[in-house]
Amino acid sequence: MASRDKKFIEERHAMIMKLVKEDGRVTVGDLCQRFSISVATARSDLDQLEKLGTIKRTHGGALAADRDEHPLPFSTRQKYYGSEKKAIGKAAVGLIKDGEVVFIDGGTTAAQMRLFLAEKQKLTIITPSIEIAYWLSSTPSISVYLLNGFLNRDSLASVGAPSEEAIARMNITRAFCGAAGFTLQDGLTDLGMGFVEQKRVICKLARKVVGLVDHTKIGVTSLASFAGLEDIETIVTDRPLPKDLLPALQERGIQVIVARA
Numbered sequence: 001m002a003s004r005d006k007k008f009i010e011e012r013h014a015m016i017m018k019l020v021k022e023d024g025r026v027t028v029g030d031l032c033q034r035f036s037i038s039v040a041t042a043r044s045d046l047d048q049l050e051k052l053g054t055i056k057r058t059h060g061g062a063l064a065a066d067r068d069e070h071p072l073p074f075s076t077r078q079k080y081y082g083s084e085k086k087a088i089g090k091a092a093v094g095l096i097k098d099g100e101v102v103f104i105d106g107g108t109t110a111a112q113m114r115l116f117l118a119e120k121q122k123l124t125i126i127t128p129s130i131e132i133a134y135w136l137s138s139t140p141s142i143s144v145y146l147l148n149g150f151l152n153r154d155s156l157a158s159v160g161a162p163s164e165e166a167i168a169r170m171n172i173t174r175a176f177c178g179a180a181g182f183t184l185q186d187g188l189t190d191l192g193m194g195f196v197e198q199k200r201v202i203c204k205l206a207r208k209v210v211g212l213v214d215h216t217k218i219g220v221t222s223l224a225s226f227a228g229l230e231d232i233e234t235i236v237t238d239r240p241l242p243k244d245l246l247p248a249l250q251e252r253g254i255q256v257i258v259a260r261a
Contacts, residue, residue: 098120102125184248
């Protein structure tokens, strides 16, 4: 019961953040009416979101925080839809065979794959993620190649385009890439050009591309694309896709895996 209540609260927080982003502000009264919650609960929600840096509290409501000045840290972003991201990560690891060379990007969803890799044998993991590399450093059956680049402190990962010449020497079986958005028109998209440039190179050279996108990213287009539909082999998500999207992907031979939390 507690787990279900926590998931409901997380979903409500995500919807509040979406409202603030779209409208620029919300009021306590609006939240009470929209979500059928008490004034005390609405205020508590806003207080919690302000502590995470996602909004700025005002008298009677909240305003959108300056995301450029206060980007959300990796540890904060991991908390949202945490169980869903773990389910996606576990399902993604199920696609990996012993002995393969795979790329795992530095996003909060892809990072959950590290929790389920211990039983794999003779893997080589290419990643920009310091967290993934540190986690796997105690797993002798897995070799880790850490991509070089500038450190992005908010994601705990290196960013920037890696050397195509160096990556081309590696036989990358699959590239597992999180994204800030996924649509039929734009494919997999992301927020920062450093991440986009990095994943463009990897997806160009990998034999197969696997998109890891929770349901909040479906139908969303972010700053720039790093993989089109023609590049993608599989999409792993946490809820059934919209009825108009699933047939279009199946027509293109893209496998869709729904991972249940």
